[in-house]
Amino acid sequence: MKILLLNGSPHERGCTATALAELAGSLEQRGVETETLHVGVKPVADCTACGVCAECGICVFDDAVNDILENLDDYGGIVVGSPVYYAGPTGAVTSFLNRLFYAGGRRMAGKLGAAVVSCRRAGATAALDRLYKYFTISNMVLVGSQYWPMVHGVTPDQVRADAEGLQIMRTLGENMAWLLREQQAGREAAVAPAVYEPRVTTSFHH
Numbered sequence: 001m002k003i004l005l006l007n008g009s010p011h012e013r014g015c016t017a018t019a020l021a022e023l024a025g026s027l028e029q030r031g032v033e034t035e036t037l038h039v040g041v042k043p044v045a046d047c048t049a050c051g052v053c054a055e056c057g058i059c060v061f062d063d064a065v066n067d068i069l070e071n072l073d074d075y076g077g078i079v080v081g082s083p084v085y086y087a088g089p090t091g092a093v094t095s096f097l098n099r100l101f102y103a104g105g106r107r108m109a110g111k112l113g114a115a116v117v118s119c120r121r122a123g124a125t126a127a128l129d130r131l132y133k134y135f136t137i138s139n140m141v142l143v144g145s146q147y148w149p150m151v152h153g154v155t156p157d158q159v160r161a162d163a164e165g166l167q168i169m170r171t172l173g174e175n176m177a178w179l180l181r182e183q184q185a186g187r188e189a190a191v192a193p194a195v196y197e198p199r200v201t202t203s204f205h206h
Contacts, residue, residue: 001076008093028172077112087123
């Protein structure tokens, strides 16, 4: 199993990428393969709730979202990275995740989920909260670190000078690698995966 690192920054080698690279190094040092996908700078379509994915399992907008859906079984976990814009993740990564989780959310169960954000000064915890919502609604295992997974800086060099932030990334990698080993041990011991009740949804009417 490998970990998918999703870089939601418009800058392929910016502050967010620097944080993700530190995390990737920690994972790979512990024998965990990583794959990085950059969302990029082209416009990303948002979910239109058309329902096509419910019928065929892929999104009607054929882009990298479908690439992930096609290979989803290969990933033991997903880490989403984003800079902080107005106390939230980028619009591009939010639109990307809206479609990825709408089409593939039920296939995420049991996978590891983590988020990483970079910011100049503030708004990081609000951005993390927004990203965590995708994992906690999809029966994923939320992975933490010794502190909230954020780095600070305006440039990659400033992020590399954030000793605490980089350590948080390495600790996150340690925790993810350990949980992957625990899950593998469970599979080898024939521990059954979670079994869920039929889904119940409640709508409130006057």
